[in-house]
Amino acid sequence: MENSLRIENITKHYGALTAVDHLTLSVPSGIVFGLLGPNGAGKTTTLEIVEGLRHPDGGHVWWGDLDVFRNPDEARSRFGVQLQTSAFFELLTVKETLELFRSFYRRALPVSDLIARLDLGEKQNARVGGLSGGQRQRLALAVALINDPEVVFLDEPSAGLDPQARRNLWEVILGLKAEGRTVVLTTHYMDEAECLSDRLAIVDHGQVLDEGTPKELIQRHMPAAVVEVSRSVGVDATVSLPGVQRMEERDEVTMLISEHLEDTLVGLVNWAQQQHRTITGLTTRNATLEDVFLELTGRSLRE
């Protein structure tokens, strides 16, 4: 049977603050699903509710036929969880930690497999307290996989990893998908979201702003090309150029979002010649997820 993870109308209040606001999502099984959102958007709260760690004020979560809130024990044995910050017993070794968590499940993977998969071999007999941030992160991922989970939730798995370790992490995540597992992850890296996720949801203020494949999202919100020039060139709102849908200023760059790249470029060159301006820093590119994100949330990702 084809499972899917269905999140229906979940809501969570902290006093006057609504951290998650009637959030509804559907994640088909066997894909990597990305949750994107600025800090405080409610990503962690959403994940922790879905994992059964926090009680929502309302809503339902289903994994196939399994009602997660009704059968939290069953859900916990089938879910793998990496929390945004998780601590383990500092004085145990990596191997002892994995063995401890392994003992909690009826079905589990061999500790040695996970140590190999996450490249923890050198550190397997080191105490957890002495691990570096990235090594801890890998241990947390190994612990998340110990029960051979059907769904894996990863809250910012690449935070604190060096570029090489991030690449390795991507391979691990794609490997999980290849094994037929469903992966739900959050990230603040656009390239990561774009490269890993089959589908994405952009979240802010506890609500889903939009959801779809990375391509769909770009098509929907940024159908056009982007022309960038240095701000010092002096292209501003008073200048009207052909094909330009919208203009945005970011740091030292003026962005022209264009429906018709050629028209805009010709218009820009003509305007510069008439005004005796020098064009510097000219680039053209396709719109990215980052542009979509900015468009939808009004905030940059790592703000």
Next chain:
Amino acid sequence: MNAVVTLTRSLMRQTLRNRQGLFWTLFFPVVLMVVFSFLGNSQSRVNLAVVAPSGRATAVVKAFKQSPLFHVTEMNRSSALQEVQRGHLDAALIVPSAHGHPTTTLTLRYNDANTLSAQQAVGSVEAFVSQADIALSGRPPLFRVAAKALSHSHSSTYLDFLLPGILALMTMQNSLFGIGSGLTRWKEKGVLRRFQATPVKPVQLLSATVINYIVVGLASAAIVVGFATTILHASVLVPLGGTLLVLLLGMAVFLSIGFIVAGLSKSQEATIPIINLISFPMMFLSGVFFPSTSFPRILSDIVQYFPLTYMADALRGLMSGQLTVAAGAFRTDILGLLIWLVVTGTLASRTWRWE
């Protein structure tokens, strides 16, 4: 394997690997006992300066030196008097240089500002001299005093009094701080949340934690008792059943109190002062270091209901041999602890929150 077993094993490993923690658990009780056992010893002997003309009266000096009652220093008259005046020595015994009389007068100079040590010195010297007199002259004594203690026959020192108190105090500190600050730290750092994401039930994690603290608590109690009796020569009884009962009940009460505190406070910074607030009054008022009977009536009326008082009294009764498990006073202490356990245990289960 059962999660309680694997969790307990992991926690024990943690405890044993935390060398610093282990050191401090045992350090204070041991240091306290060593310090107090020295104080106790020096008090039971009379520090005596003997002023004797050289070559004369060596038999007298020798007799004093051999007696276990005295710690003898030979010195000249003026420095002896000075030392006594300053309170460094209890008394100075002055042996005359010549004697024509049938009775030799030994002069004892003491400092009457120090009533207690002076009384002890005078009494001891008088008794010793009359005994030596009898022994030397060969006359049989007319009377003899046969002294018999009412309860157990060992003479009790301050260390014997202190040891049960220290055991009670250790139990309180380990349980309160262990659970109180340990759990808050776990909560703060996200250790608990991580376990919550597994099928492990809260009660399993709590059982493992409690088992760990009980094993650690009993082992450190055994080490402290062993140290006190073998190295410091404390003479106490350790009736196993009764002692274990009191220790376990006390642990249960203080672990519950620790739970309540950890359940109510969000951070380490909040936990530590609350625990101090609870433990400090008991540490000084519950008769750990001195009997609480010397307090004003109104205070001792309150103090008698403290859990640490019940513990210290019960342990002291058992270890001095004054109480048996069947004694009414012992049962009162146990009942007191049981009532505390019901109240704190209920509160702990009501106030505990994972989030």
